[in-house]
Each structure stands twice: as structure tokens, then as C-alpha cells.
Amino acid sequence: xxxxxxxxxxxxxxxLIVLADCSGSMAADGKMRALNTAMRETIPHLIDVAGQNPHxxxxxxxxxxxxxxxxxxxxxxxxxxxxxxxxxxxxxxDLGAGLRLTAAALCVPPMPERALPPALVLVSDGMPTDDWxxxxxxxxxxxxxxRAIRMALGIGRDADHEVLQRFIGNDDVEPVAANxxxxxxxxxxxxxxxxxxxxxxxxxxxSTILPTDSYLNDTSEVIW
Numbered sequence: 001x002x003x004x005x006x007x008x009x010x011x012x013x014x015x016l017i018v019l020a021d022c023s024g025s026m027a028a029d030g031k032m033r034a035l036n037t038a039m040r041e042t043i044p045h046l047i048d049v050a051g052q053n054p055h056x057x058x059x060x061x062x063x064x065x066x067x068x069x070x071x072x073x074x075x076x077x078x079x080x081x082x083x084x085x086x087x088x089x090x091x092x093x094d095l096g097a098g099l100r101l102t103a104a105a106l107c108v109p110p111m112p113e114r115a116l117p118p119a120l121v122l123v124s125d126g127m128p129t130d131d132w133x134x135x136x137x138x139x140x141x142x143x144x145x146x147r148a149i150r151m152a153l154g155i156g157r158d159a160d161h162e163v164l165q166r167f168i169g170n171d172d173v174e175p176v177a178a179n180x181x182x183x184x185x186x187x188x189x190x191x192x193x194x195x196x197x198x199x200x201x202x203x204x205x206x207s208t209i210l211p212t213d214s215y216l217n218d219t220s221e222v223i224w
Contacts, residue, residue, distance in 0.1 A: 014056040014116040015076055016046070016196050017105070019098045021124035021155070022066040026089040029224055031125055031155055034181035036086045038188040045189050046079040049196050056116055056200045061105070065098030067091030095128035095163070099135030106144035117147040119195035122167050123188065125155035125224070132163060140169075149199045151191045153178060156224030180223050 018039075026032040043060075050058035059076035063069055064087055072087055105111065106118060139145040152164035152175040164175035176191060178184035 011055060011057045012114055012116050013076070013112060014053075014058050014196060014199055015061065015105075015111070015118040016058060016079075016192060016199075017061045017063060017102055017118060017120050018192065019063045019065065019095075019102060019120065019122045019124075020072065020087055021093060021095075021126065022064045022087050022089045022091070023093040023126060023129075024066070024090050025093070025126050025158070026155075029156075030181065031184075031224060032087060032089045034184050035123065035155075035188075036084070037181065038185040039087075040084050041185050042189045042192055043079060043082055043084060045193050046196065049193050049200075050079050053197075053200045058196055058200075062087075063098045063101050065094050065101075068094055069097035069101045071101070092129040093124070093126050094130040095122075095124065096130040096132040096135030099132065099139045103135070103138040103142050103145055106139070106142045106148070108144070111144050115144070117149060117199045118144055119149045119192070119199040120151070121188075121191050121195055122150070122152040122164060123155065124152075124159055124164065126158050127160040128163060136166065149195045151195045152176075153184075153187050153191050155184060178224075 020035065022032070026035065046058060046060065058079050060073060060079050060082055061071065061076055062073040064072040066089065073082070102120065150168050152167050154161060154164050154175050154177045156179060159177070161175060168175065176187045178187045
């Protein structure tokens with residue numbers, strides 16, 4: 001059956017941005033290696049999410065923050081076209097720089113007015129070393145920043161739960177945690193796919209949206 005004229009144009013862009021902590025502490029105990037593996041394993045699940053919603057075009061970008069912040073995946077890339085290149089770690093934990101970079105991307109333009117609310121997923125294993133509050137303020141000054149579905153994943157025991165909670169901006173939704181590579185892969189998959197699904201339905205997550213037992217149950221020894 002031929003597509004109706006304009007059917008492709010009717011798809012609205014859904015921007016998923018992962019803010020990845022690439023500080024020096026991510027080199028310990030294989031955390032960065034595990035994060036790269038988790039991203040590779042997550043992409044096929046995001047492709048499934050994209051396929052389940054013909055009205056949205058799921059586009060992925062990645063911010064890497066350490067000493068300063070840069071775009072690791074700079075162009076909004078359809079998830080089925082993404083070829084993952086490993087993140088590298090070293091330096092400080094300049095979360096504020098990562099938030100400022102994200103805020104600039106959510107301005108209109110370059111963010112299209114007809115887009116769906118963006119999905120933002122923060123992944124970090126420590127405490128910020130710069131002015132993250134100012135960076136968060138810049139993000140929230142952008143209308144798309146306020147409307148974004150925001151989720152956070154803490155890696156290991158040293159992750160700053162309070163900062164992750166402030167990033168989410170909803171007391172009914174708590175950050176998820178990963179204490180070993182298996183949990184990191186499962187929790188990153190859960191956070192990114194759920195954030196994308198909620199953004200595509202223009203619904204904010206609430207306290208009833210939590211990882212299922214299949215994500216939470218883990219017999220592995222805590223190593224982080």
C-alpha cells in the first residue's frame with residue numbers, strides 16, 4: 001500500500017539526549033567500559049521503541065561531560081542509523097557544563113517548535129565539580145527544558161542522589177541506581193526507553209512508573 005502524501009512529514013521529532021559522566025572516576029572498576037557496553041545494548045531497544053510509534057521520529061544525541069562538556073553524538077541521529085563510538089573518561093565532573101550545552105540545544109531554533117517533549121537521561125557516578133545549579137537553571141529557563149521528561153541513573157555508591165533528584169525535578173520519581181555492569185545495562189535500557197515512551201505520549205512519569213522486578217532483582221555482588 002502506498003503511503004499517503006505527507007505521511008512521513010507528519011512524524012514529529014522526539015529528541016533523546018543522554019548526558020554521560022566521563023570524569024576520571026569512571027575509569028575505576030570498569031565503569032566506563034560497562035557504560036559503553038550498556039549503550040550498545042540499549043540502542044536495539046530504542047529502535048524497537050521507535051518502531052512502535054509511527055508518529056514520532058526518535059533522534060539520539062549524547063553529551064559527554066568531564067572537564068567541560070562536548071557533544072559525543074552531536075547531530076540528532078535516528079536510532080536505527082547510530083553506530084556507537086566508545087566514550088573515554090578523564091578529568092573532573094563538570095555537570096553544569098553538560099547542562100548548559102544541553103540547554104543551548106533546546107533553544108528554538110535549533111529545536112523545532114513542532115517537536116515532542118525531549119527526553120533527557122543523566123548518568124553519573126559522583127558529585128559535580130562545577131556550578132551545576134546555574135547549569136540546571138539555564139536548562140529550566142528553556143521551555144523545552146521545563147517540558148522535558150527527565151530521568152537519572154546513579155552509578156555506584158558515590159553518586160550524588162540529591163543532585164540527580166534535582167535534575168529530575170519531580171519528587172515522585174526517584175533516580176535509579178546501578179551497582180555493577182549488569183545493573184547498569186538494564187537500568188540504562190529502562191531509563192532511556194521509558195523516557196522516550198513518555199515523551200512520545202506527552203505524559204510526565206509519576207511514582208507508579210518504576211523498574212519492574214525483572215530489572216530490580218539482581219544476585220550479582222555489588223562491586224561499585
